[in-house]
Every structure is written in C-alpha cells, then in structure tokens.
Amino acid sequence: MTAAPRHVYVHVPFCARRCSYCDFSIAVRRDVPVHEFIDALRRELRIRLGHPHTPLDIDTLYFGGGTPSHLGPDGVTSMMVLMREYFRWTPDAEVTLEANPDDVTATATAAWWRAGITRVSLGAQSFDARVLDWMHRTHGPSQIDAAVELLRETPFTSWSFDLIFALPAALGRSWERDLDLALGKCPPHLSLYGLTVEPGTPLGRWADRGEVQPGDESAYEREFLSAHDGAAAAGFDHYEVSNFAQPGHHAQHNRSYWRGVPYLGFGASAHGFDGATRRWNRAAYAAWQKAVVGGEDPIGGSEPIGDGEQLLESVYLGLRTTGGLAVGPEELEQVRPWVAAGWAQIDDGRVILTPLGWLRLDSLAAALTPVRGSP
Numbered sequence: 001m002t003a004a005p006r007h008v009y010v011h012v013p014f015c016a017r018r019c020s021y022c023d024f025s026i027a028v029r030r031d032v033p034v035h036e037f038i039d040a041l042r043r044e045l046r047i048r049l050g051h052p053h054t055p056l057d058i059d060t061l062y063f064g065g066g067t068p069s070h071l072g073p074d075g076v077t078s079m080m081v082l083m084r085e086y087f088r089w090t091p092d093a094e095v096t097l098e099a100n101p102d103d104v105t106a107t108a109t110a111a112w113w114r115a116g117i118t119r120v121s122l123g124a125q126s127f128d129a130r131v132l133d134w135m136h137r138t139h140g141p142s143q144i145d146a147a148v149e150l151l152r153e154t155p156f157t158s159w160s161f162d163l164i165f166a167l168p169a170a171l172g173r174s175w176e177r178d179l180d181l182a183l184g185k186c187p188p189h190l191s192l193y194g195l196t197v198e199p200g201t202p203l204g205r206w207a208d209r210g211e212v213q214p215g216d217e218s219a220y221e222r223e224f225l226s227a228h229d230g231a232a233a234a235g236f237d238h239y240e241v242s243n244f245a246q247p248g249h250h251a252q253h254n255r256s257y258w259r260g261v262p263y264l265g266f267g268a269s270a271h272g273f274d275g276a277t278r279r280w281n282r283a284a285y286a287a288w289q290k291a292v293v294g295g296e297d298p299i300g301g302s303e304p305i306g307d308g309e310q311l312l313e314s315v316y317l318g319l320r321t322t323g324g325l326a327v328g329p330e331e332l333e334q335v336r337p338w339v340a341a342g343w344a345q346i347d348d349g350r351v352i353l354t355p356l357g358w359l360r361l362d363s364l365a366a367a368l369t370p371v372r373g374s375p
C-alpha cells in the first residue's frame with residue numbers, strides 16, 4: 001500500500017507578461033480573474049477529494065506558477081482559506097508562495113503572512129536592468145531591493161532568490177556581479193538555474209532566426225562552479241544541483257520530489273504522483289477551468305511508473321542531492337573512476353556527486369542505472 005500524499009502543489013498560471021525564455025503553462029492576464037480561479041480550484045478539490053471532506057494532514061504546500069503573487073493579497077488569502085478546508089498542517093509546516101518582486105508590497109507581505117504563508121520564493125533572476133528587460137521581466141533591480149526589505153521585515157520562516165545563469169555572451173551580463181549582489185542580501189536560500197532555449201518561446205524564435213547565440217557549455221560550467229564556490233564561501237550548503245541553503249533553510253517541498261514520495265497537484269498542468277502512477281492536469285488554463293466547471297476531473301493524462309523508469313528515476317534523484325545514493329559492491333566499481341576524476345565521493349556506502357559530477361548528472365545517472373538493474 002502506498003503512503004498518503006503529504007505534499008501539495010497548486011499551480012497558479014497567471015503572469016503579467018511571458019518572459020522571453022519561459023515555456024511554462026501560463027495565462028497572460030493584466031487583470032487576473034481571481035474569483036473565477038478560486039472557484040475553479042474549489043471545484044477541482046471537490047471533484048477529486050470529495051465533499052464534505054475530512055482535511056488531509058500535510059507537511060508542505062507550494063503555490064507555484066505562473067506567478068501566484070499576481071493573485072494579489074486578497075486572492076492569496078482566499079486561496080489559503082480554501083486550502084484549509086481540504087488540508088491540515090501544523091504551524092511549522094512549509095507553505096511557499098512564488099512571488100515576483102513587483103508584487104511584493106507591504107500590504108501583500110502582511111496579508112500573505114497572516115494567511116499562513118511561511119516562505120517566499122522571489123523570482124529575481126538578475127540585478128542588471130538591461131538583462132531583466134531582455135528577459136521581458138516586469139520588474140527592475142530597485143524592486144528586488146524593495147522586495148527583500150519587506151521580506152526581511154515580515155516574520156516569514158524563510159525566503160529564497162531565483163537567479164538565472166549561462167545567458168548569451170552578447171548580453172555582457174556579469175554573473176559574478178549578480179551573484180555578489182544576491183549573496184550580499186543574505187538570503188536564507190538560493191535557487192540557480194541555467195538558461196535553456198525552449199522551442200516556441202520568444203528566445204527560441206530569436207535563436208532560430210540567428211539573432212541570439214545561446215551561452216556555450218564552458219560558460220555554463222564556469223558560472224555553475226563559481227556559484228558553488230561563492231555560495232560555499234558565504235556559508236551555503238549546495239545540497240541539490242540547483243539549490244543552496246543556509247543551515248535550517250533547506251526547501252522541504254522539493255525534497256518530496258527528489259525522494260520520490262507521493263504528492264498531489266492541483267491547477268492547470270499540475271502533476272501528481274501516488275507512488276505508482278504519475279498524473280497531470282490539462283495544461284491550458286481555459287481547458288482546465290472548463291473541465292472543472294463541467295464537473296469533470298481535469299486530468300490530461302497519466303502513466304504508471306514501470307520498474308525500469310522507477311530505477312532510472314531513483315538513481316537520478318539520488319545523485320542530484322548531497323544525500324547521495326546507496327550503492328552495492330558492483331556499483332562501487334563503476335563509481336571509482338568518477339571519484340578519481342573529482343566527480344563523486346563515497347561516504348558510508350553512498351555515492352555523492354560533487355559540483356563537477358552534477359555537470360554530468362544525466363550521463364552519470366544513465367551509466368549507473370544498468371549496473372544497478374542487473375541481476
């Protein structure tokens with residue numbers, strides 16, 4: 001029997017504008033249909049969990065997107081009131097809201113905190129006005145500064161910066177400067193992502209037309225490693241490929257994904273996993289909303305996770321964190337050259353990748369999986 005999910009994700013799809021690199025399932029709206037969204041979310045919860053409903057005990061709740069902060073202070077409050085009808089959590093549970101700096105106002109942070117948000121993930125991306133403009137972000141550097149002040153003044157348990165590295169060289173972005181500015185604000189947590197060129201995005205079209213030359217692999221490696229060194233010197237634990245935390249600020253919700261435990265997902269495009277089968281909702285906001293208004297489960301598809309996939313996933317997930325992967329004698333032989341190359345270390349029967357190893361995560365996970373799967 002699989003364990004009951006103790007982690008819940010809610011996808012809030014609204015954004016003021018599509019960022020140049022973004023291929024997420026979003027709905028661009030200047031005026032967010034807050035009531036329509038909350039009503040649709042209520043319907044999905046009712047359809048899938050039943051009503052009346054004894055609240056399920058959970059450990060983490062994560063509002064991602066899209067831009068959940070774009071719901072406004074009252075919208076976030078209404079969403080939290082709704083979630084409490086279906087879920088129960090203790091005051092030390094992690095309740096994260098993704099926010100864009102231009103949505104972080106004194107009114108908003110006070111309302112979020114009163115509503116029970118404990119952690120804010122701030123989509124800063126860069127402190128360079130030209131770069132933010134190129135990314136089609138709706139905020140400037142001064143709004144990041146103002147947002148950080150407000151996050152510090154509000155008694156949230158934690159907050160985090162998102163930054164993007166490996167930008168096209170022609171932009172002349174100084175990654176060292178951005179990193180220094182971010183570290184100088186002493187965030188409890190950092191998430192750093194390398195830019196990828198996705199088809200169908202403005203960036204994808206610029207690249208297809210030859211107007212943009214994506215950043216090369218050596219720049220990616222250099223910036224990733226300099227982030228590791230800089231953050232480590234500032235006291236951060238680089239505990240997962242993309243994530244860095246000060247002591248006590250490791251993100252709990254994402255850990256559930258890395259550990260492969262069950263979780264529930266609500267909202268357009270949201271994924272869920274019950275321990276054996278993965279499901280996902282219809283991706284487009286309009287299709288998701290129409291389904292739930294019609295009384296249907298808005299499922300877009302599902303797939304059972306077979307033994308082979310489960311194996312690859314467990315290797316991949318194990319290798320991406322400093323928790324590492326427990327290995328047997330045969331795997332140890334496979335891993336020894338990685339240790340010699342500086343890609344991994346072995347600690348108490350576990351293989352733990354180094355930052356150099358994380359740069360090769362996909363190929364190392366693929367190399368280890370057949371060894372692990374052999375009789």
Ligand code: SF4
Nearest residue numbers: 015018019022065066
């Ligand atoms: S704010 Fe986030 S979700 Fe919205 S368009 Fe930009 S990157 Fe995508």
